[in-house]
Amino acid sequence: MKRSPIITAILSVFKKELKIFLRYPSWFIAMLIWPIIFPFGYLFTAKALSGTDGQSLAAFSNISGTSDYISFMLIGTTMWMIMNTMLWSFGTSLRTEQIRGTLESNWLCPVPKITILLGHSLWEIFFNIIFLTITAIEFKLVYNFKFIGSPLLSFLIIIISIPSIYGIGFIFASLVMWQKETNSMVFLVRGIMSVFCGITYPLAVLPNWMGNISKVIPLTHSISALRSVISTGATLADIKSQIYYLIFSGIILMALGFLAFNFTQRKVKESGSLGHF
Amino acid sequence: MAFKNLRIYLSAISAIIKKDIKIFFAYPINAVFRIIEPIMWITPVYFLSKSFQINGENIGFGQYSGTTDYMAFLVIGTVVSSFVSSVLWGMGFSLKEEKDSGVIESNWLTPIPLWVQLIGRSIFSLIITTINSLTVALLIWTFFGFNINNNIIHAIITLIPLLIALYGLGFGIASLVLITSNANQIIDITNFSLNILCGQDFPITVLPRVITAISLAIPLTYGYDAIRGLLLGTNTLFPIKTELLILTIFMIIGIFLGRYILKKVERHCKTIGNIGFH
Numbered sequence: 115m116k117r118s119p120i121i122t123a124i125l126s127v128f129k130k131e132l133k134i135f136l137r138y139p140s141w142f143i144a145m146l147i148w149p150i151i152f153p154f155g156y157l158f159t160a161k162a163l164s165g166t167d168g169q170s171l172a173a174f175s176n177i178s179g180t181s182d183y184i185s186f187m188l189i190g191t192t193m194w195m196i197m198n199t200m201l202w203s204f205g206t207s208l209r210t211e212q213i214r215g216t217l218e219s220n221w222l223c224p225v226p227k228i229t230i231l232l233g234h235s236l237w238e239i240f241f242n243i244i245f246l247t248i249t250a251i252e253f254k255l256v257y258n259f260k261f262i263g264s265p266l267l268s269f270l271i272i273i274i275s276i277p278s279i280y281g282i283g284f285i286f287a288s289l290v291m292w293q294k295e296t297n298s299m300v301f302l303v304r305g306i307m308s309v310f311c312g313i314t315y316p317l318a319v320l321p322n323w324m325g326n327i328s329k330v331i332p333l334t335h336s337i338s339a340l341r342s343v344i345s346t347g348a349t350l351a352d353i354k355s356q357i358y359y360l361i362f363s364g365i366i367l368m369a370l371g372f373l374a375f376n377f378t379q380r381k382v383k384e385s386g387s388l389g390h391f
Numbered sequence: 392m393a394f395k396n397l398r399i400y401l402s403a404i405s406a407i408i409k410k411d412i413k414i415f416f417a418y419p420i421n422a423v424f425r426i427i428e429p430i431m432w433i434t435p436v437y438f439l440s441k442s443f444q445i446n447g448e449n450i451g452f453g454q455y456s457g458t459t460d461y462m463a464f465l466v467i468g469t470v471v472s473s474f475v476s477s478v479l480w481g482m483g484f485s486l487k488e489e490k491d492s493g494v495i496e497s498n499w500l501t502p503i504p505l506w507v508q509l510i511g512r513s514i515f516s517l518i519i520t521t522i523n524s525l526t527v528a529l530l531i532w533t534f535f536g537f538n539i540n541n542n543i544i545h546a547i548i549t550l551i552p553l554l555i556a557l558y559g560l561g562f563g564i565a566s567l568v569l570i571t572s573n574a575n576q577i578i579d580i581t582n583f584s585l586n587i588l589c590g591q592d593f594p595i596t597v598l599p600r601v602i603t604a605i606s607l608a609i610p611l612t613y614g615y616d617a618i619r620g621l622l623l624g625t626n627t628l629f630p631i632k633t634e635l636l637i638l639t640i641f642m643i644i645g646i647f648l649g650r651y652i653l654k655k656v657e658r659h660c661k662t663i664g665n666i667g668f669h
Binding site for chain 2: 143148152155158162163166170178214299301305306309316318319320
């Protein structure tokens, strides 16, 4: 039986990404190093802010509901790292090809252009599964990370978060193709996530208007649900409102992602700026 | 002869700066984000510090550092780190960009030494960093508030050997980029690790003993520490004069060692012919 050209295109992009990854062994080293060094600064900042007599830690515990600031931050920073990798990866996927002059030839292939991003998503999912496994092992070894709740439920939260994260990725890749400035776009989106999603701090310290914005962002719900499950052993029933929100936002963002990509595709073709950088 | 060379080098540096200015303003959103990004990094840490406050003060932090004004501590760390980043990215990443755009070989064919080209690439980056740092500090002062004392001139004098020494480090990073072709990860990891090990966000005395030893072995730590000691009156690791001496020695050794390594690597790359590979 002949394989569909769409599947062939998706798998080709996946294969290409894998080949590039294997071409740079230092990326694998980076994959080992980042989970340790990224939360490091936040953890020791928290330690410094805790002081020596425990009073400040008690203040944190009152607001956040836990004195285990290590698990609190490790969960937040891991989700942020996944988001950050995805943004860079989607942002640079099309942009790098623009710079290297291969985007136009790829665009000439007789397959729907969205397959390029879908292939990229497949690679990202594969990469993130490996990344999360390495991260979990390293957290246990280096930071003595305590996993109280169900690992299966935590995995489910991550799976349900994927459509919303990748929907943002699709919108993002489209914006970069149009606006060309990958770095700024990454800085903006990841900056919004780090300011509003409570990656390192309890949301209760935010002013009301910021708290309202944070509730709209799906990543806030992913982090909050993961913290409840991992640190306090919450069950599916306890986090069902967050799960519903993640499913709902995933559908909306994915649809917006497809629309944005199609719109941008048309726009760059009309203006003839597909290969411009 | 030396004077003639100097004139040629300066003219090359000014051409590189002109080119960088052109590129910078061709991407206006990037320019705006150079200012917004540090604020976006600082804001979550500000809220983190807020969650540990007792009656609006970081009492716990004062027990380690000697000041309860965590925002001032953080802003100084961020400003110094932005200079470190500027040199590392300005020098290391420029090579990667030239490789990707396919102009590195033609640039290397010009009679301008590589180290001069790298210095040229870092200058505009440093100018922008200085403007950004001042703007960011002003914005953070407006949004979050912090206090520093009048020792600003002394702090700037401390920053100078630190910056010159960073060029040595920049040459070293550029050499690594040439060998491995993976600039992003190398610079990102080096930059990030240096920032946290040298105490960008916290006093290094909170680190485990083994890691403190590593921090103490990195001369940049004394730059952060001395500048904070001067501006905030925090507890310093050594007397400020001793820290300045360490920075000066680091400056002299760093610059010569960095240049030596770069020269060796440049020769190696030319010999095996991998300059344009990426």
